[in-house]
Amino acid sequence: MMKAFEVVSHPIDTQVYADYVLRPEAGAVTVFTGHVREWTNGVRTLYLAYEAYVPMAEKKLAEIGQEIEEKWPGTRAAIAHRIGELQIGDIAVVIAVSSPHRRDAYEANEYAIERIKEMVPIWKKEIWEDGEEWIGGQKKKPEGART
Amino acid sequence: MMKAFEVVSHPIDTQVYADYVLRPEAGAVTVFTGHVREWTNGVRTLYLAYEAYVPMAEKKLAEIGQEIEEKWPGTRAAIAHRIGELQIGDIAVVIAVSSPHRRDAYEANEYAIERIKEMVPIWKKEIWEDGEEWIGGQKKKPEGART
């Protein structure tokens, strides 16, 4: 049985979260998945290790869900983040949002990933051929202006 | 064997399109699904019927894919639209976009659905309890400003 906001240590099946948010009044569903990328700034990643403060992370994910339902009434959200060792291409995070109209589904979904990167206690370690490092403070990297 | 830009008359399996766009350099995948909604402006829909000018529609979907790869270099897209009779909750359209960074994946995905609604020759007929009507000119409805 899945929880709508959860940290898991198994591969993520996105369909579970898309199904959870679908309702007869929902005309639009957005599903975002964040994947382990092989190359970041010219450095080749072998794999990643994610760690979380699980109970707090699940609480914060649920808070993000609440924020979304308040900011975009009529939406429903589900979020899961995987921890442990992840290989290139694996899904680290899935965010599913449904809403009657598509614009809200896009906006609320993007809001969720921004908030996750700001405040959910989950950490990523990148393992390269010649070393490894815990990544932190990513939200300070320039990513273009928020719309 | 799926095509990356296709009109289909069977239920849409979103995973096929998400898998198609995933590559080792893609850190983000957005999958949008448009679903048959039960209520629109207070009127209850029983089901929908979609019709397409299939060869032209597939050509136009592929053009949208090209536009996206030009506007957001490094992205890859796949789009499918279903035709025939669809029930409440069924997926009418799926748009999958991958990109190295998440912002492009959101923007390009939303661009695709806007373009579909502008220029892809596909038509929706709503069937209600007391009648039916071909829907047209939807893009003229106010939907909020484009970002």
Place this chain on the structure above:
Amino acid sequence: MIRIFYFAGLRELTGTAEETAEFTGKTVADLMQWAESKYPGIDNGAVRVAINEEYALPDDVLGEGDTAAFIPPVSGG
């Protein structure tokens, strides 16, 4: 001869999905005028014509064997 397709509400208006007509060398505007006189109401200002699966302009000229399609406002998605 060209082939002419009608879709969605226009198919219901004309009562046919497809027909052929003699329009080689004539323009899209000519075709529209002919269609309006045959199916009053089809030229309602919102209909586009596609030639060989591309949106066409009123001055575009039809060639032998071309396919024309009357495209009402689209509503996919």
Place this chain on the structure above:
Amino acid sequence: MIRIFYFAGLRELTGTAEETAEFTGKTVADLMQWAESKYPGIDNGAVRVAINEEYALPDDVLGEGDTAAFIPPVSGG
């Protein structure tokens, strides 16, 4: 007694994931000062402290049985 958790790079810095200490009635600022003297470098300006799974302020007071966590900059997603 309170329980104290260390995560990610801080766990590697301290060499421990969890310990207990006597901080009942003291503040988060006191806890941070104690941690910095025990594990130099932990108070690097980017670390947040959570009490019972909520981010806390320096003046917040710890209660008996509370759980404190040192939260380095997060990097989920």
